[in-house]
Amino acid sequence: MSEILLVTGMSGAGRSTVSAALEDLGWFVIDNLPLELVVRVGELATAGKLDYSGVAFVVGRSGRVQPDSLLQIEAELRRKYGGAKILFLDAPDDVLIHRYEGNRRRHPYPGTTLASSIANERASLKSIRDAADLVIDTGSINTNQLRSRIVETFATLGHDSLRVSLVTFGYANGIPRDVDLVFDCRFLPNPHWIDDLRPMSGLDEPVSRYVLEHEPAQHFVDDVVNMLSWQIPEFAKEGKSYLSVAIGCTGGRHRSVAIAEEIRRRLNITNSVYHRDLAR
DSSP: OOEEEEEEESTTSSHHHHHHHHHHTTOEEEESOOHHHHHHHHHHHHHSOOOOSEEEEEOOTTSOOOHHHHHHHHHHHHHHHSOOEEEEEEOOHHHHHHHHHHHTOOOSSOOSSHHHHHHHHHHHTHHHHHHOSEEEEOTTOOHHHHHHHHHHHHSSOOTTOOEEEEEEEEGGGOOOSSOSEEEEOTTSOOGGGSTTTTTSOTTSHHHHHHHHTSHHHHHHHHHHHHHHHHHHHHHHHTTOOEEEEEEEESSSSSHHHHHHHHHHHHHTOOSOOEETTTTO
């Protein structure tokens, strides 16, 4: 049986990009279907033997979402299929305003100004955001980075599994708003101050070796791996669908990248790490 995903969120937060990324992953994506038809179409889409990675309903991309109706649909899908989940896309108000001003689209929610329309939508969708299995903040990432985030989250995972993803970031660019756990490795020696290492990243062997050869780095990795090793099964038992773990350093290019890749290797996390600030 295919997995079912309801994709919704703030207008302008990236539903079109997510839709295309899921299609590229082999998902059957249905856009703007009336909510009253979702359950019936879900039955048809999951009943056959077509080899879909999953079925995604992109909800509300050209109009307002009725929160109560969506949550009722999600509950019915979950009752019938068990694995139905909600992905909520979000972004800060100033980013959404900038995006709408750039494409000159009309906002689907009423308001005397664009800012008030966005505020009305955010208030209306709060119950959906609170109930979502996964929230992705697209405010600090571009279209290609959002596609990468979707691929790294949905590409290799089986039905009903807890999906663990690792994210690296630079504190200079802000802490990600859509992660569950945050670890700070700025106490480690910084390769940025080594002339030969500065142009490289934590993906390069000389940088990785420099970071990991220090005893505090090994101590830090051991502690994080030991903690996650027992926390991940406990999160799974509680029914959590997604667990996002962020590792931060100053710029998000050296220490956090090397540390996260080592944690991924030790925990045998099959999807790659999302390095948010590597290209900055």
